[in-house]
């Protein structure tokens with residue numbers, strides 16, 4: 573069985589759980605939903621709109637007045653308590669189901685974070701020096717393809733100052749760079765919007781520091797599919813950049829990022845779980861992050877193994893997952909680019 577099968581087994585098991593909990597939810601919606609619309613005094617039987625003194629505890633019975641309510645109190649007590657207990661139980665069960673559904677979503681195999689290079693069709697590396705974004709065409713291109721020499725028809729190496737994908741000449745001025753960038757922002761390109769958000773966050777490239785604008789752009793980018801933008805929103809709340817520090821919100825946005833495939837956000841979630849002693853959940857996050865190329869998570873699993881919190885089998889699985897990831901991203905062209913220049917390192 574390959575390791576990706578292992579992940580699949582997990583998510584398949586999860587989908588069984590999903591139908592199980594959905595079934596439970598359906599059943600529950602028929603329980604305890606009878607609402608008494610006719611106004612009849614539970615004590616004297618009087619009917620009408622004036623019967624509107626509701627039991628404060630269960631809110632299930634009505635009385636014509638406070639006297640009837642008081643008289644009926646003893647008789648009603650058992651039913652009242654029973655109803656309150658059932659409502660609380662139902663509420664707890666709903667919370668458990670919501671948490672379970674959330675976990676199914678959170679721990680299912682995420683999509684590849686950056687997709688494939690549009691030139692060599694190999695998976696784009698997690699490491700940011702292994703890929704670059706081109707604002708001429710809005711493509712993310714691997715270090716191998718952007719570095720590779722270009723030859724003319726006679727086989728002579730030609731000047732390579734063009735986008736490897738669309739052959740647009742590289743921008744010659746700072747103004748040209750920013751102009752192209754803005755054009756991509758106008759075209760709703762999530763990466764361009766995310767980048768602009770970072771300019772505002774840091775106050776650079778001619779943009780004033782503006783946390784509110786940065787956050788707004790991060791949201792826009794994230795909603796257009798850039799999971800890294802959700803990770804950044806998480807950091808905004810972690811550090812309180814223009815907002816109140818809110819660790820719960822940070823975690824919420826990292827979860828959205830992780831579901832979208834962001835391996836570094838998932839690594840952070842693993843750290844959070846580890847800090848609160850949930851080693852099992854930490855391990856689950858780190859396994860998925862390792863498959864996405866996050867080598868820091870592999871280090872954490874090694875630590876867990878060395879202090880007895882993970883088994884040798886866990887560590888072996890993690891190493892296999894990382895090898896699988898490397899198998900998808902490695903190429904001779906990328907190796908050559910990395911050998912020629914440290915700035916092209918891709919894992």
Ligand SMILES: [Zn+2]
Pocket residue numbers: 613614615616617618635636637640
């Ligand atoms: Zn009455």
Ligand SMILES: [Zn+2]
Pocket residue numbers: 627628629630631632633648651652653
């Ligand atoms: Zn009651």
Ligand SMILES: [Zn+2]
Pocket residue numbers: 689690691692693694713714715716717718
């Ligand atoms: Zn490529």
Ligand SMILES: [Zn+2]
Pocket residue numbers: 706707708709710711735736737738739740
């Ligand atoms: Zn291009």
